[in-house]
Amino acid sequence: MAKNVLLTGGTGFIGKHLTDVLIENGFTISILSRSNKKNTPSITYYKWNLKDNFIEQDAILNADYIIHLAGEGIVEKRWTKKRKKAILESRTKPIELIFSILKENNKTLDAFISASAVGLYGAITTQEICTEETPPANDFLGATCQQWEHAADQIATLGIRTVKIRTGIVLGKDEGFLKKITPSFKAGFGAILGSGKQYLPWIHIEDLCQIYLKAIVDTEMQGAYNATITDNTTNANLSRILAHLYGYTIWLPNIPEFIIRLALGEMSIAVLEGQRISSEKIKKAGFEFQYNDIEATLSTSLS
Template sequence: MAKNILLTGGTGFIGKYLTDVLIANGFSVSILSRSDRNNTDFIKYYKWDLERNLIDENAILKADYIIHLAGEGIVEKRWTAKRKKNILESRTQPIELIYSVLEKNNKLLKGFVSASAVGIYGAETSNEICTENSPHANDFLGLTCQKWEHAVDKIESLGIRTVKIRTGIVLGRNEGFLKKLTPGFKIGFGTVLGTGKQYLPWIHIEDLCIIYLKAIQDEQINGAYNATVLDNTTNAILSKTLANLYGYSIWLPKIPAFILKLFLGEMSVAVLNGQRVSSEKIKKAGVHFLYEDLKTALSNCLP
């Protein structure tokens, strides 16, 4: 029988792409959902309710692997105290719930793979190239990622192989980061944010799915891995490349940092700062990226 992979966040941007990749590679897929959904020939849905701390344990008991993608968007709303709490708990609480079911039933998965983020290295811009061994930051993003990964360590304490995929900005067609960015650029109003010198570690959705597939299939994959392209892309480079693909040169002035801070509050650090992040470790593990040229990746993603 096909090995079963259970996804949290399976109906989101990354989850939808990854589900197709897993099915194409011979896995059966289960997805935890807050709403009722009809099963298909390839996907079975199970209910969970994080607010009530409820989960259909059959989903866990059936699974050979679990991939944890669930989590509220970092830049969807201003970072109020409540919003920060929701961002953190939407990532850690599902792991705690899954852990309790695994422990109670003495269930030993073949692997637990969790999303994480390059935000663990902090919201700042520097010339440093961050590796998986780089110091973790003590700002909101850094601490959130640390607590996220510490929750995964509880799964590892059960004797289960765990993998943490520290992801940068994910590029995909009409989804995620580009879904918010392209409307303005498409009509000729694209511009640079802040100084434009902040780095934007990115990865194409197809390459990210390859990494998750590798994390499932290769038992030697364990621990943290960065999932980004190291090409020194900055906000200015991405903005100019995107404008060029739409057939024009940026003519609007840069949006000053103080304007972004005024409208976004503390959340502005997520768009005004960024570091370079190395993908050498995952490449040495045998992953070959399909997209390492920004223009080619963006061309593939634009409608």
């Protein structure tokens, strides 16, 4: 009988791609949804409502694996106090509810796999290459990711194999990060942000989905793994490559940091700063990236 994977955030950019990959590999899928959706032969939808602390228990009880992808977008809105609370709770609260149901029903899983982010290492630009052993930063992104992962670690206390996938910028055709930035480049108005020296740790959506699949089937995987390409991609060289792929050379001056800070407030650090991230741990676990050249990846994503 096919194993069942329950997804939170299953209707988002990553969730939709991952659902297809898991179905292709013989899994059945359950997705937690806030609205009524019609089931398909491979996908069962269950209701949840975080405001009411509600998850249909059968979603948890019928699952062999749970993958937690849900979370409010980091750069969708200015970081007001209310928005920061929503960003944090949208990541931690689902895990707390899942933990309670698992514990109350003495339910076990083959694995619990949670998204995390390289924001754990902080919004700062240095020459350091961050590994999974690099301490969390004390800024908002670092603290949010740390609490996110601490919530996931609760699941591990139940004796369930727990994996945390620390993700960077996810590239995919007409979706995610590229969907936000390509319109200006396509129109011929692409520009470098701030100094342009901030690193952009990235991964292609297909590689990311394969890492999640590996986390399911590889019983040796446990703990945190960085899921990004280790290279020197910065905002400046990514911007220049995008402009080149659209047939021109960047002609606009860099957008000054102070303008970005005025427009975005505290959230500006998410676009003005960025670190290099090591992917050696996931490689040593046997994973091979299929997309490891930024220009080729962008070319494929834009075609």
